Every structure is written in structure tokens, then in C-alpha cells.
Amino acid sequence: MLNQNVIMESELSExxxxxxxxxxDDLDIEILPLIYEIIRSVEKDPxxxxxxxxxxxxxxxxxxxxxxxxxxxxxxxxxxxxxxxxKEEQLQKLETLRKQLRLKRELLLKYRNMCTFxxxxx
Numbered sequence: 001m002l003n004q005n006v007i008m009e010s011e012l013s014e015x016x017x018x019x020x021x022x023x024x025d026d027l028d029i030e031i032l033p034l035i036y037e038i039i040r041s042v043e044k045d046p047x048x049x050x051x052x053x054x055x056x057x058x059x060x061x062x063x064x065x066x067x068x069x070x071x072x073x074x075x076x077x078x079x080x081x082x083x084x085x086x087k088e089e090q091l092q093k094l095e096t097l098r099k100q101l102r103l104k105r106e107l108l109l110k111y112r113n114m115c116t117f118x119x120x121x122x
Contacts, residue, residue: 022079029073034066 041059046052077083082090 022076022081024080027073027076027080029069029076031066031069031073034062034069038062038066 038059041055041062044055046055082093085093
């Protein structure tokens with residue numbers, strides 16, 4: 001039981017170290033403004049052919065920017081800890097962590113309810 005706790009705690013500390021390196025909050029994924037600009041430029045329908053060509057070129061440039069942002073987002077997401085696990089493995093890991101939490105809570109309650117011994121003063 002003690003060895004199992006030590007192993008679980010070392011796994012938790014490794015996972016904690018990974019999480020401290022890169023988290024979801026660190027992701028820089030800001031694509032909605034680009035999508036909005038693309039939609040607006042597609043909605044515009046200028047009658048002048050030179051204006052249409054310019055708008056089309058601008059839209060193409062914005063689409064390329066969006067593609068770069070999406071590629072960047074994919075690369076960032078691949079750095080998140082736990083992403084390499086399948087759904088089943090993640091659920092199994094979650095269940096293991098919940099079991100550890102339950103055991104630790106039980107231990108805390110057990111230690112709180114233990115009798116305290118007074119040490120006689122000499």
C-alpha cells in the first residue's frame with residue numbers, strides 16, 4: 001500500500017511538472033476576428049472589376065493568415081500534456097486520480113480523528 005502511494009505520488013509530481021510547463025491557458029488561439037474579416041470580405045460584392053480583384057486578393061491573404069493560425073494552434077495543442085493518450089486512457093487515468101483523491105481524503109479523516117497523546121512536561 002505504501003509503495004503504491006509512493007509510485008502514485010511520483011506519477012502525480014511528473015504530471016504536475018508537465019502541466020506547469022504548458023497549459024490550456026497558455027494557448028494563443030485567436031481565430032474568430034480573422035474568420036469575421038473573411039466572411040465580411042466575401043459578403044462584399046463590388047461592381048467594379050478592379051475592386052473585385054483587390055477584394056479577392058485581400059480575402060486570399062486573410063485565408064492564408066487563418067491557415068497559419070490554425071497550423072500554429074495545432075502545434076500548440078500537441079504540446080499539451082495528456083494529448084497523446086486516447087479517450088479510454090484519459091478516462092482510466094482520471095478514474096485512478098479520483099481513487100487516489102478518495103484514499104487521501106480517507107487518510108486525512110483517519111489522522112484527524114486519531115487520539116492525540118499529551119507529552120508530559122519534565
